Amino acid sequence: MTAAVSTPKMTAPAKRTRKRILTGDRPTGPLHVGNYVGTLANRARLQDEYDTFLLVADHHMLTTRLTALAEIEANIRDDVLDNLAAGVDPEKVTYVLQSLVPQIPELHLYFSMLVSVPRVQRIPTLKDQLRDLGLREPTYGLLGYPVLQAADILCVKGDLVPVGKDQESHVELTREIARRFNELFAPIFPEPQALLPDVGLLPGTDGREKMGKSLDNAIYLSDDPRTVERKVMGMYTDPKRIRATDPGTVEGNPVFVYHDTFNTDRAEVEDLRRRYREGRVGDVEVKRRLLAALQAFLAPIRERRAEYAARPRLVDEILAAGSERARREAAQTLHEVRAAMKLDYFGR
């Protein structure tokens, strides 16, 4: 009798039982409360239901910061810590560092053959980028930004992509690329859907439309209580209001937008809104109550951040393990892709 010999098998990725999320951040620095309501909340909410991949898109930083990458490693760490702090649980979510997955640039190369130059030139974020960077013409790499993003999403066959509204056009391009590939070669890819936040963009503390690091008008998830106090008490409100007895405007007033977003005591918010309109409450009281609500919102986030930050090797380990899983999944996808494209010669 011959003993049973177990033949070594290539470990194929586990069979898919749940739909997949692929979402990502460019590591530009610490995340703010606007990022939280924009995408982090969706990530944390959906992590039990979906098999979620969270990609830290460091290669995307090359498209705009090629000669200013000194802080990129610190920014990657901040991004991961902020996601962990926001409750994106590494036991449930696969954290991936883009540059540790070589299959992504390979897929990007193949996808770049499926998209015309005028098509990517029409993507609205490109104009914004050029304006922000003060450039007249994009590099070849910047033009490919959304194509690279399509490779991020499709290398793990993501079904759902929680992103901010500005990213919708990138997911639309991803769908077109998936469709084109499937038609030309073989039906390998899903057509991913964008999942957009159901709230509008959170304004800056200065009342500007957008919150951002360069604008110095953001409240960060990692801000300590005193910093938050300073920022909230200095917030822009109704500029026409001089005395607490003047009737005030709540529509578009950032202090009230923040109350609506972070204050769980709806009755208090309604009461403040009414009294503000009638000139029966001062700005200081409205801000004091917002400050209390924000501190209550941020307290568990700060606590988790401190716990994770106290374990120095943790971020590295989370990224290493998650990226390894992503490489396995992407390797499988790329096998299928090369076979479909007749690129599977020489054992590829």
Ligand code: TRP
């Ligand atoms: N472009 C996204 C942003 O600027 C970040 C990103 C990179 C991303 N790759 C992704 C988002 C894949 C979703 C899916 O916010």
